[in-house]
Amino acid sequence: MSSKENKPKPFYIISSLVENKPGVLFRITNLFRARNFNIESITVGITEKPDLSRMTITTRIDEAILDQLVKQLRKLIDIVEVEILDVNNTVYRELALIKIKAKDFTNRNEIINFANVFRANILDIGIESVTVEVIGTPDKIDAFKNLILQYDIVEMARTGVSALQRGE
């Protein structure tokens, strides 16, 4: 879901509490679609209250558009709360699974060493590949991914960001 525009736009984490019922995700993503805003990642999961889900969306858009987007989201009746998280005052994590081509012992050892530096876990080793689990901010995952690009990535799956504001 990468943007075609060259200049990188600021990164925002939008956190919302939404009704836990069918059709809510559709209404929210349809709003992004109708206004041509790109969703970089989206995660949804239940909260401590069974009738509310937390939806965390990351997006790269201009600040003026962000303001408009949040107002539009707030208008959606299924959204109970929505806020932009201040990245500096937020804990946020993403999990990535990366299957990396590793033809021989040397390759495998190098990848395992890199994984250790990034505190990533090796989940699986096959004859021709190593599967690594990396947890961190999207930047950290990008950094790890860039490092192991030299070995060819067979497959990659990222969860998207989960985030909470820091405690007082």
Added chain:
Amino acid sequence: MNNPTMSEMSGAKALMYSLEKEGVDVVFGLPGGANLPIYDALVDAKFRHILVRHEQSAAHMADGYARIKRKAGVCLATSGPGATNLITGIATAYADSSPVIAITGQVPLNMIGKDAFQETDIIGVANPCTKYAFQPRCAPEIPEVVKKSFYIAESGRPGPVLIDIPKDVQQDVTEILFPDLIKVRGYKPIVDPDLSNVGKAVELLLSSERPIIMAGGGVILSGAFSELQAIAELIMAPVVTTFKGKGAFPENHPLAMGPIGMHGHAEANRIILEADCILAVGARFSDRSVGRFDEFGKGMNIIHLDIDPAEIGKNKSVDIAIVGDVKSALRTMVKMLSKTITKKNTENPWLRRRKELIEYFSENIKDYPRELTARKALKKLRELLPPESIVTTEVGQCQMWTSLHFDVISPGTFFSSTGLGTMGFGFPASIGAKAARPDVHVVDVAGDGSFNMTENSLAVSVLENLPVIVFLLNNDMLGMVAQWQRTFYDRRYMGVHQKSCPDYVKIAEAYGANGIKAQSMDELEKAIKNALKSEVATVIDLTIDPEEDVYPFVAPGTGLKDMITGA
């Protein structure tokens, strides 16, 4: 809280009771397979059902009704094509913030998602053009869903709500509870404005030399007519309106300047450029009203008052934003202003400039040189029509001519499809308006292209005894498209000629309505007088020249300063 009532009944019956509890007195609809249980329950309902000939018209009728009553209008359709036919009408209501409740039948629950006969995912289709769409999954949910629908449709910034009821949910007989109170936790319309911002706005207005008020549709939706007039007269500010705000302020008032915009009044488009402070009330700075967003309001202070927070800064960044109900915010402003302003400033350079512009343009915009023109016809209509009459329009030249040449005197008696620009809207909407106000005349200023789209509503008008007047400015053309082809495409006409088909007098007569052809001012005058006395709908088929253009014109993508007057 009153004691909730409970009894055993079908979902369809519960729907009828729920609608009665909301005070519904009329619904516009068309039956089909998936809403037959609703139609069966309608037999015993306490409110009126008006059978339409096409579902699109049912939605427009509900919309016209809602705009005049200022409460929700209800339309019914079956599943699939019935429901999708409603969509144009729902989207029209959404674009103009009109509270329409659309109730559709749906295939039974166990058939949903199986591509059943006449199945459409209408919840998905309606999503971008409704405030909300409900699908009750069992009969006991119906009363709560109806109550929530009316609340959502009518409160805050109004808008359409769809209720899609599967057939088995309509049929299901069970114990049903009718709640008196409902809560929608994700919906919190802001009503009371922030007083400190109101105070700042008042200070800014008092310190400006050339204030202007730009009144939008929000004034009409909140019924803030007397408040608007009071504030204008206190600060002696000229009042322009958006097209949707036309009639928010009496257009014969000494401070009235008429609508701005693509086909706004020349003096209104000019004076707003010369103001130093704009008070925009219930307006959304649409492209059709302000031209280019970047040029509009440059070097001026803008105060924006609107009930929808998402409108603040959407098209135009503003200096002071007040979010809240227009009526209550204006009332507060009037109170604050009355304390400061002891003597009205009736004579100043700004008001002289206003007069100067009106005089200049009245001399410099010439009428099209024919005996019978749209402009003369509309001025004649104004002369003969009682001031409290309701006027609506179709879309295109007929609509813009009405904006320019028909003065709305009694506030809130004019509406049109201003946002979506739906051809075919005016005629069914006028029937809906007539159902809301049978005591006044209702006129649809139509063009031949638009009227042709929903003319079968003549059957509804005649059979349901809702006589309206269709003031058909017939230039035998899709006139606005022809004007653009003339102006921007070197007169290369394509797809605009109607070739005198059909004969609108005969069409009217075929439906049992009154059809009158008018080809001169004399004939027109007689026709209007005849129509005002008629007990059935009258179509006045008025022959006008196909080359008569609408001026002034602010071409798309240009600013109000680039207005072409056609002089």
